Amino acid sequence: MKRSGKMRKAAASAGFMVLLVAAAVWIGLIAFSEKAAHGPVSVWMTTADQSKLLHREADIGWNRDGQASDMTIDVDDGTEYQRMDGFGAAMTESSAWLIANKLSEGKRNELMNRLFSYDNGIGISYLRLPMGATDFSLSHYTYDDMPEGQTDPELRSFSIEHDKAYIIPALRQARAINPDLGIMASPWSAPAWMKTSGSLIKGSLKEEAYPVYAEYFVKFVQAYASEGIPIDAVTLQNEPHYEPDGYPGMRMEAREQAAFVKSHLGPAFDKAKLNTKIVVWDHNWDEPYYPIEVLSDPEANKYIAGSAFHGYAGEVANQQKVHDAFPDKDIYFTESSGGQWAPNFADNLKWDMRNLIIGAPRYWAKTVLKWNLALDESHGPANGGCSDCRGLVTIDGASGNVFFNSEYYAFGHASKFVKPGAYRIESSSYGDGGIENVAFRNPDGSNVLIAFNSASESRPLNVRWHGRSFAYSLPAGAAATFVWQGDRSANRVEGGQRS
Numbered sequence: 024m025k026r027s028g029k030m031r032k033a034a035a036s037a038g039f040m041v042l043l044v045a046a047a048v049w050i051g052l053i054a055f056s057e058k059a060a061h062g063p064v065s066v067w068m069t070t071a072d073q074s075k076l077l078h079r080e081a082d083i084g085w086n087r088d089g090q091a092s093d094m095t096i097d098v099d100d101g102t103e104y105q106r107m108d109g110f111g112a113a114m115t116e117s118s119a120w121l122i123a124n125k126l127s128e129g130k131r132n133e134l135m136n137r138l139f140s141y142d143n144g145i146g147i148s149y150l151r152l153p154m155g156a157t158d159f160s161l162s163h164y165t166y167d168d169m170p171e172g173q174t175d176p177e178l179r180s181f182s183i184e185h186d187k188a189y190i191i192p193a194l195r196q197a198r199a200i201n202p203d204l205g206i207m208a209s210p211w212s213a214p215a216w217m218k219t220s221g222s223l224i225k226g227s228l229k230e231e232a233y234p235v236y237a238e239y240f241v242k243f244v245q246a247y248a249s250e251g252i253p254i255d256a257v258t259l260q261n262e263p264h265y266e267p268d269g270y271p272g273m274r275m276e277a278r279e280q281a282a283f284v285k286s287h288l289g290p291a292f293d294k295a296k297l298n299t300k301i302v303v304w305d306h307n308w309d310e311p312y313y314p315i316e317v318l319s320d321p322e323a324n325k326y327i328a329g330s331a332f333h334g335y336a337g338e339v340a341n342q343q344k345v346h347d348a349f350p351d352k353d354i355y356f357t358e359s360s361g362g363q364w365a366p367n368f369a370d371n372l373k374w375d376m377r378n379l380i381i382g383a384p385r386y387w388a389k390t391v392l393k394w395n396l397a398l399d400e401s402h403g404p405a406n407g408g409c410s411d412c413r414g415l416v417t418i419d420g421a422s423g424n425v426f427f428n429s430e431y432y433a434f435g436h437a438s439k440f441v442k443p444g445a446y447r448i449e450s451s452s453y454g455d456g457g458i459e460n461v462a463f464r465n466p467d468g469s470n471v472l473i474a475f476n477s478a479s480e481s482r483p484l485n486v487r488w489h490g491r492s493f494a495y496s497l498p499a500g501a502a503a504t505f506v507w508q509g510d511r512s513a514n515r516v517e518g519g520q521r522s
Contacts, residue, residue, distance in 0.1 A: 062507060086493060105388075108389045111390075114150045121398070130423055133425075135196050135200055141442075151392050153208075159403070165210075166214075207392075208243065243257075269408060302329055305358075306331075307335050334358070
């Protein structure tokens with residue numbers, strides 16, 4: 024039987040509809056598959072006018088074209104650079120004392136979560152711990168102080184009892200909130216009886232005290248381990264080219280650091296079977312030749328993990344000089360303080376984002392740390408040094424209220440999202456007046472892009488990754504963090520130069 028023309032047309036139309044439905048299903052499955060595989064991009068923003076402070080923005084989606092624009096940031100998670108240890112600040116005695124004594128239990132717990140929790144705060148993952156007194160402690164002390172004229176070469180009086188009042192409880196609570204937390208310890212001075220000045224103020228380490236001072240480090244690391252607080256790394260001396268006259272300090276030349284490490288501290292750590300890393304310099308960017316000199320001693324070099332820098336003089340790019348000279352050694356950024364000399368939120372956000380959050384990792388830093396975690400409304404308690412420094416947070420001693428400063432939000436753009444063990448990955452960047460950025464790949468496969476618009480007007484940016492892209496507009500002076508899921512199985516190569 025022959026079909027009529029109407030029947031043939033109806034059949035053709037039905038077949039066409041089936042094809043349309045199948046195509047729609049196919050396209051939908053592709054879209055669903057893409058979304059499931061890569062998901063949306065999460066966005067957090069801080070603006071210069073403080074209208075948004077680490078604010079969760081609406082998620083954005085991917086475009087399939089992956090086309091370039093005038094401000095395209097190409098992210099390559101197949102090229103890895105240094106492995107990150109974390110972002111944070113210093114748990115000085117002043118900070119620990121304020122947290123313990125000026126906050127109710129409820130406010131203390133709230134603050135510690137705002138500092139150390141990934142979910143409820145900024146997820147600080149690395150702390151610097153002074154070994155004894157600094158300009159932000161309640162008194163002058165070390166772990167083996169002796170009456171004037173007496174010595175203790177066998178360290179029989181060594182004790183960390185002083186730290187058990189405020190510092191150790193604060194560290195334990197921080198580690199309970201964030202088990203990923205790493206700690207680097209740094210001395211401001213050896214005990215007075217080991218020094219040429221006979222005082223915690225000024226002077227240098229006596230050569231005959233080198234062996235006992237090495238044992239002092241060993242006992243410190245072991246004592247903290249016995250309290251359940253492992254020490255990831257130590258630096259030999261805070262700011263060895265500065266001898267303050269109002270608080271503890273000690274001068275230490277490059278040749279002295281090399282001699283101390285190769286003949287005393289390195290062998291002492293080996294004998295005690297300590298895995299704690301040894302880090303040299305721990306002072307400003309303006310003297311990269313100092314760590315290069317220490318690392319150039321082959322006997323010292325074998326014990327040294329890397330070099331640490333502060334941000335009070337010089338420029339962050341000098342970290343590259345040390346990396347280029349010794350690419351197998353790590354770079355750490357360990358100190359920079361905000362203060363009332365710089366009260367403008369927008370300016371502080373800009374400096375920290377450009378130099379520390381973006382600049383320091385792009386020049387190989389695996390830690391990025393501010394100075395005090397917390398200070399009070401009078402910039403203390405201080406112990407003879409900086410009279411107008413600012414912590415990540417300010418604790419009002421009278422009311423117990425906590426104020427979160429620009430440094431808290433700048434560092435939160437990294438610490439909340441970049442987890443210990445993440446690798447810095449390749450990303451194209453633009454200099455002053457453009458979108459400056461740094462990118463990371465977390466151990467769980469997620470990618471993090473931190474961007475800052477250093478221009479004086481809003482700028483569009485386009486991020487391209489694996490043939491896909493997303494677009495965004497970043498206000499002038501604003502910081503943003505973008506997070507998306509990547510592919511853990513991607514092939515990777517190790518980067519050899521600064522991206």
